[in-house]
Amino acid sequence: RVNRSDFMHALDEVHPAFGVSEEELQAVIQNGIIRYDSTVDELLRSGSLLVEQVRTSKKAPVVNVLLHGPPGSGKTALAAAIAQASQFPFIKLITPDNMVGMGELQKISAITKVFSDSYKSPLSVVVVDNIERLIEWSPMGARYSNAVLQALMVLTNKLPPKDRRLLVIATTSNRPILTDLGFSEFNAVMRVPPITSLPALEYVIQEAELFPGDEDRRDAIRMLKDAGFDKKSRDDPTSRLQIGIKKLLSIIEMSRQEPDGVAERLVTALMELDL
Ligand code: ATP
Ligand code: MG
Known part of the structure; x- marks a missing residue:
C-alpha cells in the first residue's frame, strides 16, 4: 500500500x-x-x-x-x-x-x-x-x-x-x-540579435538538415540571393533579412512537411516575412 x-x-x-x-x-x-x-x-x-x-x-x-x-x-x-x-x-x-x-x-x-x-x-x-x-x-x-x-x-x-x-x-x-x-x-x-546574414541562415538550414544534400541547400540560398536577401550588411537596420532563430526553425519545420517543393516553401515563407 x-x-x-x-x-x-x-x-x-x-x-x-x-x-x-x-x-x-x-x-x-x-x-x-x-x-x-x-x-x-x-x-x-x-x-x-x-x-x-x-x-x-x-x-x-x-x-x-x-x-x-x-x-x-x-x-x-x-x-x-x-x-x-x-x-x-x-x-x-x-x-x-x-x-x-x-x-x-x-x-x-x-x-x-x-x-x-x-x-x-x-x-x-x-x-x-x-x-x-x-x-x-x-x-x-x-x-x-x-x-x-x-x-x-x-x-x-x-x-x-x-x-x-x-x-x-x-x-x-x-x-x-x-x-x-x-x-x-x-x-x-x-x-541577442536576429539573424541578418545569408551565411548564418544557411548554417541553420544545414544544422537542421532541411536538405539531404549540399546542392539543394545551395540552390535555396541562390534563390534567396536572387530575391535580394543579401543586399544589406549585417548590422544595417534596413537589412532585408531579419529573423529570429525561433521563427526560422519553425519555418524550416513547416518547409519539410512534404518532400517536394521544400526550397520553394522555405523561400516563400521567408519572403512573406519581409515587410
Ligand atoms: P520570445 O521572444 O518568444 O520569448 P526567445 O527570444 O526567448 O523568444 P527562444 O524561446 O529562446 O526565443 O527560442 C529559441 C529557439 O531556438 C529554441 O528552441 C532554441 O533551442 C533554438 N536555438 C537554436 N539555436 C539557438 C541559438 N544560437 N540561440 C538561441 N536559441 C537557439
Ligand atoms: Mg523567451
Missing part, C-alpha cells in the same frame, strides 16, 4: 537535491543551441564569464544580467544554456508560462519563493524570463502590475545571505519599456 510518506518521498526523488530541473531547462532549449554566428559564441562566453564572476568574486555576491532582443531571437534558450553550463547546484526559471491564471499576489509569492529557495544553495542561477510578460505589460493604456515589477526589481538586486552567491539572468523583448519603468540596473546588458 502506498501512503503519503511514500508519495512525498517519490516527489523528493523527482526533484534533485537543491533544485536543478534539467527537464525544465531542456524544454526551453528544445532545439539546441546552433552556433550560426560568432555572436552566439560571444554571448555564451560573456555568460560564462559572469558565471565565473559569481563563482569567484568575493565582492559581488549577486550579479544580474539582462538579455534583450527582438521576439524569438533566442533569449530564453540562451539564458537557460548559460544557466545549465554553470553547473550550479540551484537553477530555476521564473517564466510567465508557469504563472498562467495566477493573480498578482500569487505571482509575487511564487517569485519570492524561487529567490528564497536559491538562498539555500551556495551558488545559484535564477532566470527571470520575459519580464514584460511577468509584469503583464500591456501597450493598450500602458498598464502593468506595479507590485510584480517592484518585487522583481528588489529581488534581482537584493544581496543574498552570507556565503551565498547568485546570478540572475533576466530576459526581455522590450528593453525600452523596462528602462521607462525604471528597471534598468543590471551589471551587464547583452543584446
Whole structure:
C-alpha cells in the first residue's frame, strides 16, 4: 500500500537535491543551441564569464544580467544554456508560462519563493524570463502590475545571505519599456540579435538538415540571393533579412512537411516575412 510518506518521498526523488530541473531547462532549449554566428559564441562566453564572476568574486555576491532582443531571437534558450553550463547546484526559471491564471499576489509569492529557495544553495542561477510578460505589460493604456515589477526589481538586486552567491539572468523583448519603468540596473546588458546574414541562415538550414544534400541547400540560398536577401550588411537596420532563430526553425519545420517543393516553401515563407 502506498501512503503519503511514500508519495512525498517519490516527489523528493523527482526533484534533485537543491533544485536543478534539467527537464525544465531542456524544454526551453528544445532545439539546441546552433552556433550560426560568432555572436552566439560571444554571448555564451560573456555568460560564462559572469558565471565565473559569481563563482569567484568575493565582492559581488549577486550579479544580474539582462538579455534583450527582438521576439524569438533566442533569449530564453540562451539564458537557460548559460544557466545549465554553470553547473550550479540551484537553477530555476521564473517564466510567465508557469504563472498562467495566477493573480498578482500569487505571482509575487511564487517569485519570492524561487529567490528564497536559491538562498539555500551556495551558488545559484535564477532566470527571470520575459519580464514584460511577468509584469503583464500591456501597450493598450500602458498598464502593468506595479507590485510584480517592484518585487522583481528588489529581488534581482537584493544581496543574498552570507556565503551565498547568485546570478540572475533576466530576459526581455522590450528593453525600452523596462528602462521607462525604471528597471534598468543590471551589471551587464547583452543584446541577442536576429539573424541578418545569408551565411548564418544557411548554417541553420544545414544544422537542421532541411536538405539531404549540399546542392539543394545551395540552390535555396541562390534563390534567396536572387530575391535580394543579401543586399544589406549585417548590422544595417534596413537589412532585408531579419529573423529570429525561433521563427526560422519553425519555418524550416513547416518547409519539410512534404518532400517536394521544400526550397520553394522555405523561400516563400521567408519572403512573406519581409515587410
Ligand atoms: P520570445 O521572444 O518568444 O520569448 P526567445 O527570444 O526567448 O523568444 P527562444 O524561446 O529562446 O526565443 O527560442 C529559441 C529557439 O531556438 C529554441 O528552441 C532554441 O533551442 C533554438 N536555438 C537554436 N539555436 C539557438 C541559438 N544560437 N540561440 C538561441 N536559441 C537557439
Ligand atoms: Mg523567451
